[in-house]
Amino acid sequence: MLQLSPWAWILAAGVLGLLVGSFLNVVILRLPERMKAEWRRDAYDTLDMADDGQPLPPGIVREPSHCPHCKHPLAARDNIPVFGWLLLGGRCRYCKAPISIQYPLVELLGGLLSAAVVWKFGPTWPALAGLVFTWMLIALSGIDFRTQYLPDQLNFPLLWLGLLLSLLPMFVMPQAAILGAAIGYLSLWSVYWLFKLLTGKEGMGYGDFKLLAALGAWMGPGALLPVILLSSLIGALTGGSLILMRKHAREIPMPFGPFIAAAGWTWFMAGDWLWQHYAQLTGMR
Structure with missing residues (x-):
């Protein structure tokens, strides 16, 4: 069958x-x-x-x-x-x-x-890797949603698996995986400290940095900006809807990990298609 x-x-x-x-x-x-x-x-x-x-x-x-x-x-x-x-x-x-x-x-x-x-x-090795990627993102999202933790016990294996798969290579070359991991971590780390210096508050946790680093290891640095933009859009729409429905107070922090994971999975599955249609709409070559 x-x-x-x-x-x-x-x-x-x-x-x-x-x-x-x-x-x-x-x-x-x-x-x-x-x-x-x-x-x-x-x-x-x-x-x-x-x-x-x-x-x-x-x-x-x-x-x-x-x-x-x-x-x-x-x-x-x-x-x-x-x-x-x-x-x-x-x-x-x-x-x-x-x-x-x-x-x-x-x-x-x-x-x-x-x-x-x-x-x-299809029934391929990339599909098997994609299944593991998907399941780990679901687990991370569920834990962050419930507890606002993104545990290293899941983040680090996801990061290392992405780096190891690049040696084959499966999704990206090793150089892209390493750069993606480094830039992914440092980008949110920089935003965290800038926000903290300006407001004295913590806008996100270190687990978010590690999760974006893992996504960078799987998809390379070119995926990071779209993932950040998509996650911000999903987070803004979700948070705004909950506030309007009075199911979430403005002063209560929301976990950002599920939005990063959702954006990362979306780009992993349909990044080329999304980029192609964006280029057509904006007239980019």
Whole structure:
């Protein structure tokens, strides 16, 4: 079937993306709590103080899925991506507590974006790399949206993978990957310090610098300005809409990582097409 129809590959990628999306939910929810617990233990160790004795939160791989409210392990049928949530009516089977809509949304996003990657690249090695790129961006976006953290545990592997793929080369040459990573980091780092010197406030976090550096390693320096412009546009539209609907106060900071990730994925998938149409509209050659 996979040999006869390219749509079979796209469907298979969508199903795989749904399954991976279920795992990404675990990463989004558990990794930040694990990080905080490890930071607390490191702080006690640095201060030469006795540990508070609190157990580490559940790990990402070993501990089975369970309800965050009643802690009851979930049955296999409850873990079916998207459909499990729908069949349960968005509530735990055991304690009837509401289950966040994040679960089906992340799973659905994983499925749709994975299918789109294979639709663009076909059943190739670039498609496999693109799937990993996509899944890591989803995880980073979900964590930043919930906690305003962009963990190095995901940012750095994404950066190093982009640099290593350039040695093949797969998407860009090594020189472009290195320049993209360096310029990506330094550009937002410069904006951060300029904004802080002028206002005394922090406009973004260091995780944003590292994420843009990773995108530069994957796509080269030529993608950085479009990604910054797209992310700013998406952020302005999203923030303005939330403020108008009175669902977000002006003084509360918004995570910028999801907008960088969305813009980066968009340019990764359709950068050539977008640039071509922009050139036609502006009369550029």
